[in-house]
Amino acid sequence: MEAHNGLSARIVEAEGFEGIWASGLSISTALGVRDANEASWTQVLDVAEFMVDATSIPVMLDGDTGFGNFNNARRLIRKLCQRQIAAVCIEDKVFPKTNSFIGAAQELADPQEFSGKIKACKDSQTDSNFAVVARVEALIAGRSMQEALDRAATYHDAGADAILIHSKKPDAGEILTFANMWGNTAPLVIVPTTYYNTPTEEFEKAGISMVIWANHNIRAATSIMLTTCRHIRQHRHLRDIEKKITSVGEIFDLLGYAELEAAKARYLPGEEMTKDDRVF
């Protein structure tokens, strides 16, 4: 499930998901910039670090193109391992990237160049469990199914731990075809943003290993912030809002404020538990 900052990551964990997708679209949107490498790779890394710090489930970072060539990518991988990020997904496009839902025929990376990048990533990981997922953009770019399969095979040979096959079709047809032709060569990951009508059971039957709900937290947050702002701006009071939104006290609980009060009692001389004094 997508997250874009420490808070949303904690919510994803609290609601029982097994892993966090640190989405490039969502992170850039939250920052207020566009999904076109407008934020630097270290600014993205900082966001991912806050996510890891706030949670205990695996975080997979949307690593775009690796933010440059093989050398930029392998530097990224060392930093991700250092920050205890569990996996990265890199895509076979060129830096700076354009969001996959914009443009008819985006430029793709040379498969050999991208394979060298994957190999550099795998050679550089300092955590043996770290996973590199290769994202195949061939279908997005209007290339053939065969090219998509060939690229996936090439990337897997180069060391990719899994393949993310991306599609912007309104139905799951080409994804299921790909999965069928790909077989069990390596784990498959999908992102059903446009083909959201297909039941997850169908993906499971097709042998797909992971489904990413890629941007629904940021989109939900956007929608409610728009309506909340509109309401407050229009009515100039909070009465109707107060009961519908998370209370300050629940925010305190979600972020672990009680731990801090307990720690004060433990580490500060003369300090006692003050939780009872909370207004919320």
Added chain:
Amino acid sequence: MEAHNGLSARIVEAEGFEGIWASGLSISTALGVRDANEASWTQVLDVAEFMVDATSIPVMLDGDTGFGNFNNARRLIRKLCQRQIAAVCIEDKVFPKTNSFIGAAQELADPQEFSGKIKACKDSQTDSNFAVVARVEALIAGRSMQEALDRAATYHDAGADAILIHSKKPDAGEILTFANMWGNTAPLVIVPTTYYNTPTEEFEKAGISMVIWANHNIRAATSIMLTTCRHIRQHRHLRDIEKKITSVGEIFDLLGYAELEAAKARYLPGEEMTKDDRVF
């Protein structure tokens, strides 16, 4: 109206508010840390910078205690002016701060020490329109109305452009008393988080200059992310979610993706407008 990142700041502006409150509670919550100076002051500054970059209305930063003594505070002010932040609010507590809604009798700063800090801030601003708002925490800390008034007067004498008088009472009584006794000495700012039932008109009648809706975007976002995650986790599909949340295309519009496509046509040789190719 509160914002906590570039996206929420842009939403606040889009919905017509006149200014943005870069809330310390909200920023720390979004980052996934506690409102206790767990994020460094430069991490907070980075967030505020993204807000300014994403908007064109004034941003006032919740500057806590100024993140240390007068020297830390004046260094902050120079950075805020450099980042085109319009104002800062600093409070008369001690670093590291505790959220005002926790603890019965928080320690307050010595009024003379805090006045020196305000003076240092005003002497250091490089933008002549920059405003320093002094936040009086006396009522929060259980001190007398007279002490609150005395502190406000002292801070105003030291150069504060406005006074934020804070209260955690469920009604506006002490706030209105303060406003009545304060008169027109300097502009008053209030934060009706606990006393949300009072109509804004009453505050206007009392001569209050600014009302801050201090944390309602982050709380609204939290509530909907919790329910969205719960739904997707339980149902494992997006069908019921898709229509209720902001679409990817609306995200693109809110963040100005069309400007980027237009700029490509202007600055990249052989590039043409691709907006029509957007999936969303």
Added chain:
Amino acid sequence: MEAHNGLSARIVEAEGFEGIWASGLSISTALGVRDANEASWTQVLDVAEFMVDATSIPVMLDGDTGFGNFNNARRLIRKLCQRQIAAVCIEDKVFPKTNSFIGAAQELADPQEFSGKIKACKDSQTDSNFAVVARVEALIAGRSMQEALDRAATYHDAGADAILIHSKKPDAGEILTFANMWGNTAPLVIVPTTYYNTPTEEFEKAGISMVIWANHNIRAATSIMLTTCRHIRQHRHLRDIEKKITSVGEIFDLLGYAELEAAKARYLPGEEMTKDDRVF
């Protein structure tokens, strides 16, 4: 004169230079990484910000290729203006860059693509005095004198305020030829790192506007740190070192510690001047 951090920038100003060259090679070397865009553009920006904060003379940033395409470059320019950096130099190579002294035939940017980048930079500056210097790498890459002149003219037409013509020859021949053929079309900037034997007067006669001493602070610092470490490691005492190096007191003076003590006396109640108490 080159600088690579706040300290070296302050030294450059203290010794009377008119401007600071925030060198990419030097900044990356100081950070401990290679001059191949291993540091992110925001990490470079952070370094440049410390330089500006520490000085009052103009800083020109070595902006490499603009750290991506026109959009990355114009985002950089807005940030440089915000940080009061006076100028940027961008070069007609491809991201990620390789240092100009490595490799026989480095890939160059398409002149039209690079011109669009310059135009985007000029259109984006928020400080009307900000200057964009176009660095021509044609001679470095083994291209002809005519191509160098053509590229320079194209970049100037696109809006470049000045041309930096770079050479890695051991003598100034091709630089002087270029200057002679270029005439007064636009100001010329040179970097005599390899052709250091030519007197500056010759460059002045040739009409060159600016000479950059590009990396001599970092190289001098490296040499003395190597010998200082070697001496201390071998002799295990500081006696012979102490008198040869800047004293702690001179460091305090260079960094303005007296201002802080004076400010304490002004802003802290009960504080008095303590300069006399300095050990150094």
Added chain:
Amino acid sequence: MEAHNGLSARIVEAEGFEGIWASGLSISTALGVRDANEASWTQVLDVAEFMVDATSIPVMLDGDTGFGNFNNARRLIRKLCQRQIAAVCIEDKVFPKTNSFIGAAQELADPQEFSGKIKACKDSQTDSNFAVVARVEALIAGRSMQEALDRAATYHDAGADAILIHSKKPDAGEILTFANMWGNTAPLVIVPTTYYNTPTEEFEKAGISMVIWANHNIRAATSIMLTTCRHIRQHRHLRDIEKKITSVGEIFDLLGYAELEAAKARYLPGEEMTKDDRVF
């Protein structure tokens, strides 16, 4: 041996030292700010991270007061462990700190409060080998030898792995007295900046475990940058400088550029080794 950035750290390792002292004075000086917590704790962390990335020997960070209370300190410790920093030294003063060589009677932390901070640090380390060194400033602040010993014992009881006893006397008398009275209770660390005349053998005989040469790289670098700038400014040429300073090629060697060229040959299709093409 002191270092203040990635480059100086690499030099310290190259010259055979067993560990690196990431000095607060040196780091702030290199950044161009004062040793008074003007740089935020995350800015200091960023510098330390570059040091660790550039080296393979242990780095001990000068952690000042822990940058706030126990909670700020334990957050720091988690980040230091994450960045593979080997140890931290925290001192019993109050935030924001003043450099130990300034001021006659600096305020000291309450010993119980500081002990709680040490305990919080030890409880928070995620690397079992991480060491917390407690720095006793009692002698610096003009307190008695007995208070220094009492504080050291209290901090050791609270979990400190070693004691740094600091002095600003021109001779080693009080340090040797302290060491004699302290005995073998816990390892002792010293910083002979002012008492540099004492041979290291005497410290060894006194049972001192570690000597820190605390600021001699930054002071040496400052001195040579001052003279280099003065020379270039005056003579306007590099002829006399060139042969005296580290060459660009030696910089390339020190930073491992050959590894990058080798990696290009390995990971980039059609790329061959280009080391022979280096100008330097």
